Amino acid sequence: MKLSRTLGLSALLLFSPLLAGKSITIKGSDTMVHLVSTWAEEFMKAHPQIDLSVTGGGSGTGIAAIINKTTDICASSRDIKPKEKELAKKKGIIVHEIPVAQDALALIVHPKNPVKALTLSQVGKIYRGEITNWKALGGADKAITALSRESSSGTYIYFQEHVLEKQDYSPKVRLMPATSSIVQGVQDNQYAIGYVGLGYLEGAGSKIKALPIKPSETKPAVMPSVATALNKSYPISRFLYLYTNGAPQGQVKTFIDFTLSLAGQKIVVETGYVKVK
Amino acid sequence: MLKDKIIRYILASAASISVLVVLLVFYFLFKESFLFAQANGIKILLGTQWKPVSFFDPSFGVLPLITGSFLVTCIAGLIAIPLGIVIAVYLAEIAGEKEKEILKPLIEILASLPSVVLGFFGLVVLAPLIQKIFNLNSGLTALTGAVLLAVMAIPTITSVSEDALRAVPALYKQASLALGASRLQTIWRVTVPAGLSGIVAAVMLGMGRVIGETMAVLMVTGNAPALTFSPTESARTMTATIASEMGEVAQGSEHYGALFWVGLILLFITFLLVAFSQRILKKYQNFKT
Numbered sequence: 070m071k072l073s074r075t076l077g078l079s080a081l082l083l084f085s086p087l088l089a090g091k092s093i094t095i096k097g098s099d100t101m102v103h104l105v106s107t108w109a110e111e112f113m114k115a116h117p118q119i120d121l122s123v124t125g126g127g128s129g130t131g132i133a134a135i136i137n138k139t140t141d142i143c144a145s146s147r148d149i150k151p152k153e154k155e156l157a158k159k160k161g162i163i164v165h166e167i168p169v170a171q172d173a174l175a176l177i178v179h180p181k182n183p184v185k186a187l188t189l190s191q192v193g194k195i196y197r198g199e200i201t202n203w204k205a206l207g208g209a210d211k212a213i214t215a216l217s218r219e220s221s222s223g224t225y226i227y228f229q230e231h232v233l234e235k236q237d238y239s240p241k242v243r244l245m246p247a248t249s250s251i252v253q254g255v256q257d258n259q260y261a262i263g264y265v266g267l268g269y270l271e272g273a274g275s276k277i278k279a280l281p282i283k284p285s286e287t288k289p290a291v292m293p294s295v296a297t298a299l300n301k302s303y304p305i306s307r308f309l310y311l312y313t314n315g316a317p318q319g320q321v322k323t324f325i326d327f328t329l330s331l332a333g334q335k336i337v338v339e340t341g342y343v344k345v346k
Numbered sequence: 347m348l349k350d351k352i353i354r355y356i357l358a359s360a361a362s363i364s365v366l367v368v369l370l371v372f373y374f375l376f377k378e379s380f381l382f383a384q385a386n387g388i389k390i391l392l393g394t395q396w397k398p399v400s401f402f403d404p405s406f407g408v409l410p411l412i413t414g415s416f417l418v419t420c421i422a423g424l425i426a427i428p429l430g431i432v433i434a435v436y437l438a439e440i441a442g443e444k445e446k447e448i449l450k451p452l453i454e455i456l457a458s459l460p461s462v463v464l465g466f467f468g469l470v471v472l473a474p475l476i477q478k479i480f481n482l483n484s485g486l487t488a489l490t491g492a493v494l495l496a497v498m499a500i501p502t503i504t505s506v507s508e509d510a511l512r513a514v515p516a517l518y519k520q521a522s523l524a525l526g527a528s529r530l531q532t533i534w535r536v537t538v539p540a541g542l543s544g545i546v547a548a549v550m551l552g553m554g555r556v557i558g559e560t561m562a563v564l565m566v567t568g569n570a571p572a573l574t575f576s577p578t579e580s581a582r583t584m585t586a587t588i589a590s591e592m593g594e595v596a597q598g599s600e601h602y603g604a605l606f607w608v609g610l611i612l613l614f615i616t617f618l619l620v621a622f623s624q625r626i627l628k629k630y631q632n633f634k635t
Contacts, residue, residue: 129399130593137597156596214484219569219590220399235401240410243486243568243580246590250469250565257474258484 092120093320097131097144098223099248100266101309104170104340105144111336112327119320128223135312136160141321143312146172146223146266147230165313169328171343173267173298173306174228175279177252179259184208186290188283189304193232195262198239203260215242216251216263224248227307228264252277264305267293268341298343309342379610382603391607396571396582398591398601406604408611410573414488414581415557415612418567421492421577422499422556427549429496430503431538434545437504438511439533457501465565468494473566480578486568488581494562499552506551510544511537543626550623554616560585584612 095105102125109121131143136157149157149164157164176192178184184206187195194200195215204210217238218225229238245251251263256276270279270293281290284304297303317325327333334344393407433453437446472493473485480489514537522532538545560583568580569590588605595602 126593129595133593133596153596156599212483214486221591221593226399229399230401237397237400237403240395240397240572241570241580243484243570244582244590245569246564253469254484254486258477260483 094140095123095142096134096140098128098146099125100146101144107336127221129221145310147227162314165316167311168308168345169311170309170337173293173303174264175270175293177255177277178262180278181259186281197236211260214261216254217242219244271341295343378606394573410571411584411587415583417488417581418491419557422495425496426499430500433504434507438508453501461561464494465562468566487578489577491563491567495556499556503548503552506548507545510541514540543629547623547627550619554619560589584608
């Protein structure tokens with residue numbers, strides 16, 4: 070008797086936060102956090118009655134959240150994997166995909182690094198652990214410190230699929246908790262290499278340098294930029310997506326229509342990414 | 347009377363919440379780990395590769411994570427234990443009142459520094475420094491993480507050891523001095539051995555903090571899951587793995603279950619440490635009375 074009363078009271082105390090009000094949540098890609106929160110700010114100015122909350126954590130986090138029904142919209146810098154789609158279906162969720170922007174991944178090194186350009190396959194070999202010394206790439210006789218995002222990052226998986234050709238990362242690749250830590254790591258280390266989204270490149274200034282990438286041995290090297298991503302000459306560019314459970318409806322649809330509108334796509338360009346159309 | 351009863355219930359429920367939470371944590375940890383073991387067997391956990399995200403061949407060998415935690419904890423212990431004890435001896439036996447007034451609050455501030463702040467300091471200041479000193483390729487190493495963890499463990503070790511040393515009866519010291527031993531001899535041959543059980547408990551508590559710490563190591567150790575015992579290589583700890591991967595996994599997937607196993611192993615290690623230090627502390631309290 071005493072115990073049941075005690076338990077009942079504790080349960081009430083534990084679950085009281087669940088009784089609070091509801092807002093639209095957007096969760097996922099760290100790459101897209103800046104973009105999505107800028108969208109949300111502008112959107113809430115025009116629609117003060119709709120409350121949006123934006124959190125990061127990585128694309129995998131967002132996709133897991135939409136599968137686990139803990140978010141309304143998922144922001145992802147990679148497309149959903151067949152395995153995840155299957156899992157979602159099992160839980161009664163039809164994942165709806167909306168490409169909202171494009172991004173290019175830049176390979177960054179210390180400004181003092183003498184290497185001029187890399188081919189796409191050389192980058193893949195560095196991260197697979199097949200090239201471990203800068204000497205093989207025309208640099209100093211020093212070991213390469215390869216920096217990557219954590220495996221919860223959409224950028225990690227996009228990079229694995231398109232640059233490592235679906236092979237595994239070398240276990241010696243250092244996994245950093247955030248893109249800003251990659252920038253910091255390259256800034257401090259003359260022999261490090263890392264990858265970051267185009268949006269981060271402008272903010273970092275001259276403390277790091279982006280390497281031009283050759284799509285193949287015979288083709289000319291291309292610098293990552295908005296223009297080269299748009300005309301597809303830069304080889305490591307990708308779509309950024311929003312995912313919803315089923316076709317968007319109501320307030321969620323209002324927000325997604327806004328991201329694709331002229332004003333929404335203007336924000337895409339302003340935050341350093343590439344328009345989707 | 348009724349008022350007494352109500353207050354009693356409120357207090358009892360407040361106390362039972364913490365018990366309830368612990369039980370729930372245990373329940374979920376065991377449940378998820380059990381489901382994973384049932385579906386995949388635990389052989390899959392014994393490998394030497396932690397490769398949870400792979401297009402063809404994901405593998406969940408926890409060995410590199412255990413050695414990562416082990417490596418970082420051992421080095422942190424090598425730094426923090428001698429330093430922490432020496433500081434405690436100084437505070438309890440040698441320092442004057444004035445010095446104590448300055449030193450003790452400073453050490454307490456060290457204990458209250460948020461680990462993410464220390465981690466940021468480690469990333470920006472300590473990592474480049476270690477890279478330069480040891481002429482390494484990168485400062486993101488097990489050693490960098492261990493130094494930060496040592497900084498976090500020292501206050502725990504120092505304050506508990508100091509209490510233990512203070513509790514040594516003055517009679518012992520007076521007897522030793524009366525026999526002609528010097529002050530230093532008295533400290534190392536009489537006071538420290540007499541307070542040893544308390545000091546061992548302090549070390550255990552400090553190590554418990556080190557092995558459970560997440561944020562600072564996540565930021566500075568580089569987190570590469572390669573199996574290594576070299577302090578100047580990158581290491582991936584169990585805590586950092588759970589912290590950075592748990593948010594990403596879909597509930598019920600293999601990866602999800604494997605992370606619960608990592609959590610279970612970690613819980614088991616810290617449980618042993620705490621149980622061991624409690625036993626020693628108890629012994630030491632008996633000695634005091």
